[in-house]
Amino acid sequence: MSTPEMKSVMEPAAAQRELTLGEAIKEALAEEMRRDPRIVIMGEDVAEAGTVFKVLSGLSAEFGTDRVIDTPISEAGFTGLAIGAAMTGLRPVVDIMFGDFIALVMDQMANQAAKVHYMSGGKWKVPLVMRTTLGASRRSAAQHSQSLHAWFSHVPGLKVVLPSTPFDAKGLMKSAIRDDNPVIFFEDKMMYKLKGNVPAEDYAIPLGVADIKRSGDDITLVATSSMVQVALGAAKMLEDAGISAEVVDPRTTWPLDEETLVESVKKTSRAIVIDEGYARYGVTAELASVIAEGAFHYLDQPVKRIGAMHVPIPFSPPLEDVTVPTEQMVFEAARGMCRRS
Amino acid sequence: MANTKTSVSKQSSSSPDSGPDAYIQMYRKMAGIRLFEERVNDLYTRALMPGLAHLYIGEEAVAVGICSTLRSDDYITSTHRGHGHCLAKGAAPDRMFAELLGKEAGYCRGKGGSMHIADPDTGNLGANAIVGGSTGIATGAAFSAKRLGNGRVSVCFFGEGALGQGVLYESMNLAQLWKLPVIYVCENNTYNEYTHYSETTAGDVLGRPRAFGILAERVDGQDVRAVHAAAQRLVDRARAGEGPAFLLCDTYRYRGHHVGDVSREYYRSKQEEQKWMSERDPIGLFSDWLIAEHRATAAQLQSISAEIQSAMDAAVQFALSAPYPDPSEVQQDVYA
Ligand SMILES: Cc1ncc(C[n+]2csc(CCOP(=O)(O)OP(=O)(O)O)c2C)c(N)n1
Numbered sequence: 319m320s321t322p323e324m325k326s327v328m329e330p331a332a333a334q335r336e337l338t339l340g341e342a343i344k345e346a347l348a349e350e351m352r353r354d355p356r357i358v359i360m361g362e363d364v365a366e367a368g369t370v371f372k373v374l375s376g377l378s379a380e381f382g383t384d385r386v387i388d389t390p391i392s393e394a395g396f397t398g399l400a401i402g403a404a405m406t407g408l409r410p411v412v413d414i415m416f417g418d419f420i421a422l423v424m425d426q427m428a429n430q431a432a433k434v435h436y437m438s439g440g441k442w443k444v445p446l447v448m449r450t451t452l453g454a455s456r457r458s459a460a461q462h463s464q465s466l467h468a469w470f471s472h473v474p475g476l477k478v479v480l481p482s483t484p485f486d487a488k489g490l491m492k493s494a495i496r497d498d499n500p501v502i503f504f505e506d507k508m509m510y511k512l513k514g515n516v517p518a519e520d521y522a523i524p525l526g527v528a529d530i531k532r533s534g535d536d537i538t539l540v541a542t543s544s545m546v547q548v549a550l551g552a553a554k555m556l557e558d559a560g561i562s563a564e565v566v567d568p569r570t571t572w573p574l575d576e577e578t579l580v581e582s583v584k585k586t587s588r589a590i591v592i593d594e595g596y597a598r599y600g601v602t603a604e605l606a607s608v609i610a611e612g613a614f615h616y617l618d619q620p621v622k623r624i625g626a627m628h629v630p631i632p633f634s635p636p637l638e639d640v641t642v643p644t645e646q647m648v649f650e651a652a653r654g655m656c657r658r659s
Numbered sequence: 660m661a662n663t664k665t666s667v668s669k670q671s672s673s674s675p676d677s678g679p680d681a682y683i684q685m686y687r688k689m690a691g692i693r694l695f696e697e698r699v700n701d702l703y704t705r706a707l708m709p710g711l712a713h714l715y716i717g718e719e720a721v722a723v724g725i726c727s728t729l730r731s732d733d734y735i736t737s738t739h740r741g742h743g744h745c746l747a748k749g750a751a752p753d754r755m756f757a758e759l760l761g762k763e764a765g766y767c768r769g770k771g772g773s774m775h776i777a778d779p780d781t782g783n784l785g786a787n788a789i790v791g792g793s794t795g796i797a798t799g800a801a802f803s804a805k806r807l808g809n810g811r812v813s814v815c816f817f818g819e820g821a822l823g824q825g826v827l828y829e830s831m832n833l834a835q836l837w838k839l840p841v842i843y844v845c846e847n848n849t850y851n852e853y854t855h856y857s858e859t860t861a862g863d864v865l866g867r868p869r870a871f872g873i874l875a876e877r878v879d880g881q882d883v884r885a886v887h888a889a890a891q892r893l894v895d896r897a898r899a900g901e902g903p904a905f906l907l908c909d910t911y912r913y914r915g916h917h918v919g920d921v922s923r924e925y926y927r928s929k930q931e932e933q934k935w936m937s938e939r940d941p942i943g944l945f946s947d948w949l950i951a952e953h954r955a956t957a958a959q960l961q962s963i964s965a966e967i968q969s970a971m972d973a974a975v976q977f978a979l980s981a982p983y984p985d986p987s988e989v990q991q992d993v994y995a
Pocket residue numbers: 362391393415419422739740788789790791817818819820821848850851852916
């Protein structure tokens with residue numbers, strides 16, 4: 319960067335700095351940890367190993383194992399401990415290796431963390447972030463493949479974040495850490511290597527603000543997390559078929575930016591909601607109902623929902639592959655809806 | 660392994676000293692597990708096996724020492740590192756490989772994979788991918804054995820990592836309160852994934868079951884005869900209605916936490932691995948003993964290995980050429 323010549327070469331690269339989604343999350347954590355000494359990270363194999371997905375690699379070297387702490391395999395125990403620590407002056411970030419293991423921490427999160435502030439009449443706060451994963455397609459079978467973010471979205475007092483790009487991941491992580499409530503941050507295991515532009519400067523994306531990932535006129539594809547890329551892929555296929563799709567990413571299931579969803583559908587009059595959790599009683603059900611209530615008179619047909627098939631995720635590749643929504647499925651559903659009218 | 664020439668009629672409650680056959684059978688099982696796992700490693704590194712593979716190599720004496728004291732209708736629960744337990748309890752390698760490759764001929768029709776082998780015919784209640792996830796199930800099987808009076812016992816295999824899970828302690832409390840025929844077998848292979856167990860485990864491990872009044876013992880998990888002898892006592896005792904027990908087996912996994920875990924220097928040294936492999940290998944130790952005691956000749960052991968090798972070739976071939984399940988099966992078996 320010392321000579322002007324080099325600078326001109328570097329500059330576009332700097333402006334278009336690319337990080338993977340995993341790197342973006344790590345950068346947000348590192349920046350916040352430098353800013354705020356109250357932040358500690360804890361979980362299984364988070365320190366030297368940097369998690370099984372290597373998302374945190376290097377953090378223990380910078381911050382020490384007093385702040386990046388390996389725990390026993392005691393999800394309920396260390397989550398409860400983190401809740402207590404959050405109530406008493408720290409800002410813990412706990413790591414639950416696979417989203418499936420949230421089943422082990424459900425009492426701590428749903429009965430304790432979620433309710434402490436309300437039950438104490440606003441006296442105690444739980445500024446806690448729980449990072450965990452979602453998503454199938456890794457041939458990891460039924461106990462390592464679920465997308466269970468709907469469980470937490472159902473509970474008042476919890477906030478739920480679902481980043482779909484490296485840019486969003488960094489900005490949303492900053493807001494999650496700065497929030498005074500328990501926030502669960504779901505990362506798609508298949509997207510850790512996804513690259514995207516991430517500015518080096520400090521920025522935060524508020525929780526509860528949807529993002530239009532692509533604008534269009536004929537149909538709205540509302541998609542979360544892993545399904546945003548699927549929706550964008552489907553939108554390209556639709557474009558080739560002469561259909562203009564808008565892709566809206568709510569980014570958080572709670573708080574939920576109802577207005578952006580409803581406004582988009584008022585414009586397009588058709589909507590498909592896509593989420594990798596189970597469709598039954600799931601996130602797609604809630605989003606579809608928000609759209610149906612808010613844009614009823616604008617809809618030209620019922621809102622369609624696409625989610626994981628209602629089965630435990632099977633191991634065998636040809637079976638697993640049919641359980642997860644694909645671009646082709648979204649494309650066909652959208653084309654069908656646009657043709658019909 | 661299934662169709663071996665040496666038949667062991669009294670396999671269930673045989674004392675190995677009742678004859679050389681029982682020892683040879685144990686050797687055969689251990690060698691079989693090792694060679695099975697080597698094939699898994701090979702299939703996985705050649706990208707023929709999807710998902711994850713947690714190899715049991717180095718720990719064979721535990722599964723074989725314990726399961727050689729069990730009846731075929733006794734129960735086991737297993738873990739993510741479960742191939743050895745399943746084979747030791749009587750699973751056939753060909754259907755195991757088929758499951759690992761996601762084929763219809765597999766034990767779970769491809770739905771479970773490596774971490775979820777289950778087989779009622781051999782009393783296998785299932786391998787489990789949740790650490791500590793099967794402690795309740797194993798204890799429940801012991802409860803029904805007692806209630807139904809069928810004389811069965813239940814063995815709960817788990818790694819020392821599961822000592823971190825509260826459900827283990829809730830289960831052990833119930834087991835001792837109700838005098839259930841369950842043996843908790845803790846395989847301490849020294850590491851919870853990438854973390855030494857001393858960094859995750861406070862105090863005295865045996866003090867934990869003992870706090871409930873559960874009989875707890877520790878054994879060299881590389882010595883199959885010692886494991887067998889300890890297990891025989893605890894199993895007989897449980898079968899006689901004297902309640903649960905806890906057996907801590909000191910062992911070591913030779914390979915990575917899973918096959919992809921190749922750069923391990925940041926959590927354990929090559930010298931440490933080498934030391935276990937050269938000085939504490941369960942199969943090496945056992946074959947040395949068999950030869951020294953004139954229970955077998957080196958040539959006999961070699962021919963057993965050769966026999967197993969060709970059986971494994973056939974089993975792998977079977978699995979590779981077996982068909983995948985039809986995608987329409989995906990919605991079968993969600994409900995009974
Ligand atoms: C409840 C739960 N937490 C975390 C994991 C991830 N995980 C899989 S294996 C493992 C380590 C288990 O160590 P141990 O029980 O000693 O068994 P080993 O792998 O050494 O055989 C971990 C943390 C899991 N499967 N389940």
